[in-house]
Amino acid sequence: MTDSTISIPPSASSSSVFTLNDFNSHTNLTEKPEHTDEYFPSQHRDQVKGQSTGGAFAHFLKGSLGTGLLAMPMAFYNGGLLFSMIATLIMGYICAHCIHILVKTSQDLCKTTKVPALGFAETAEKVFENGPTSLRSWSHMARLFVDYGLMVTYFATICVYMVFIATSFHDVINYNFGLSWDVRIYIAMTVIPCLLIGQIRHLKWLVPFSAMANVFIIITFAIVLYYLFNKPLEFSDKPLLARPTQIPLFFATVIFAMEGIGAVFPVENAMKEPHKFLGCPGVLNLSMFTVVVLYAVIGFLGYVRYGSEVRGSVTLNLTEGDPLADAAKLLMALAILFTYGLQFYIPMDILWKKISYKFEEKNHNTTQILLRTGIILISVGVSAAIPNLEPFISLVGSVFLSLLGLFVPAVCELVYLWPDRLGFGKWRLYKNALLCIFAICALVAGAAASIRGIIEIYN
Template sequence: MSTEKDNKGSVFTLSDFNSTTILTEKVENGKDSDYNPFEHRDMAHSNSTMGSLAHLLKSSLGTGILAMPMAFKNAGLLFGSVGTIIIGLICTHCVHILVKTSHEVCKKAKVPSLGFAETAEKVFETGPLFLRKYATFARNFTDYGLVATYLGANCVYIVFIATSLKEVINPELNVNYDIRFYIAVVVFPCILLGEIRKLKYLVPFSAIANLCIVVTFAITLYFMFTGEMGVSKRPWFSSWGQLPLFFSTVIFAMEGIGVVMPVENSMKKPHHFLGCPGVLNTAMITVVCLYAGIGFLGYVRYGEDVEASITLNLPRGVLIAEVAQILIAIAVLFTFGLQFYVPMDILWRKVGSSIPKEKHNFSQILFRAGTILIMGGVSAAVPKLDPFIGLVGAIFFSILGLCIPAVVETVFLYPDNLGKWNWIFIKNIVLVLFSMIALSTGSVVSIHEIIKLYA
């Protein structure tokens, strides 16, 4: 990562996880509309359309899909199916308006590309006069939102790995070690992976993780389809009190907005990202269909006994089932470094400048290790997957994935381009309200479930 500033602008590089932003004062023919940001991007390391589709699918098709049967448990078969589709449409729309707004503000500001936080900053910076003073706040809020989201997801990863190990090791060794013991064990390899600072060194771990996930899915589907499928025994609707956990779980599982701008910014043909079918629509249709299918079938198969990760429902004492649980634990562990890379780069960018350069290496070692130890402490405090997933989804993903894109589009179009009868403004108000309802109700229910752990 490098940051350079002069009187003309700034350059910020964050590899594949942020934009390559080159601010320029170039004006073509004196008109903003004549500036095409796509023509000014650095395409030396660009990705093909299919490669970008693969990246977007990988970012959304993670371990969250394993939690979908639990989400259906909190909604019922019919409401879960319809609700998953609706949330998928909402998430897709929010990504669409974020990317579209980023394109437009790039033209207005004469900037080739912008990351998520940079888009928020530039929208306020070039927006209505009375909002321009909030530009830095908008960037920092989005940056810290990304940090909190990724760190929260990594805490879920730690609990997930520890739970999977406990389910295999305790019965095999005939011991009864507490989940917190396994969390403490998991923290140490996480620290080692968290010290990796270059993405290229994480590539082999990602490749192994992908292979483990594919094998785990195959084994899980085998057990799902070889057991009794009790459709008639499952309710079409659960209860109103459980719906907040459904919404927050699905948002957690499906939302991958943190990697959307990096993927779009690195495309060889960025105009293929939006539109029909487009990379975004193709990826999200695939994701929604898979999530709804796995959620439906998993709940039909295991009913009220379904766990926070469906791999935890695999039969105990069966070798192939235990292999699946170990493989998914390895997959999540090897994904940890990649997920940890993003928040650490953002945080170090903010604190590194205040530390003498000769102390950067040692300081980063301590900073990364300390952060993971804190995450381990948080994970030990909330060692149960389902309320933890709900809490992270409710607080972080609802703000990052739903609220911020709606606000960004509104500010950019304000006051004259909000559509007939200001329908865009009304639509975005509804999105913000939905995100706030998901945040508040999901948080309350999740916190209530967490409190019950200590009651």
């Protein structure tokens, strides 16, 4: 998911920050090849400023690794050692497959509609526009669903960020200074830097923050690995399969951790050779293989080390009062704070494009300041109401990313290929139907378990 620290180019669609018109205005388009009617999107992309395959791999990998990695031990606690290891590998394949079919559909639509690139929401819209006649009236609704789904997802994510930042500072400061302040006090203090970073409206000004965040994350991971291996690991008291009531929380957390659906189109749209995003090995396959291996290893070792005491981020389990552990907690909190601006930028850009026409241009600056301030204050209120990281992560993963990361790609491929391109025996119909059913089950079961946990905490 779930936190993306990539530099998003001006080629992404409205669902990925920018519109297609923005893409065309920022790219050097070449002439359509002569003597052929086939349209090649790569020949109409910016070959000077476009992103290389290696750069795309680095960006997509960076966008897929973040707080979700540190939440994997909690996922293993909710699944059990053996079940979680197997299910993590399966979920990694499912997430990679859903991204693959969504990007493949988008690239095929680019050739059909003769445009250089399509973003997430535009892909959903074009799928229905070019699909069965009876579904074409749903095209605008599909675009709105993805746009608003992305906005809600990112706004929910910034609430998770605030809780994580506040909890990290709460644990370090309260222990070292003998305080007993409630975590809500730290959430209230977090609003000050978030208000400042949240007012940044240009991606280039966020680059230094993202660079520092990446350095802090690397150092934190190294410290976490040190603590995971500094004592003998105990396996005997860890169940191979957790209680059935915990399983939905496992899937919700893993979906939150692995689904980087918001980072897919900004990366793919910026590539000079978009066909290399898919394929074997390809950017997607290499990135997801690396992500799945890291998530499985950290989840397994983190749960073996801390067992039932594992928390929403494994950094919060590190030894209290230990200078190295405190450094890891604070560095990770600062890394999340520095990536807050990018996470907030994406939904605000989508929202502003939808409502800016309602205000006079001379009032745009004041309106943006007030709007951004209001949304940040609302997110602080939500965070203070649910100051516990575990059910919050599960809720975001189960509700929003189940829909955007699993359900929407399956529906898009199904509608695009309907009715005569579904493969032998219409196997793609059944495959996508199973994906949709799985997404809905993950949504309902995960949301119910998360809300139940939130209610228990509130009481």
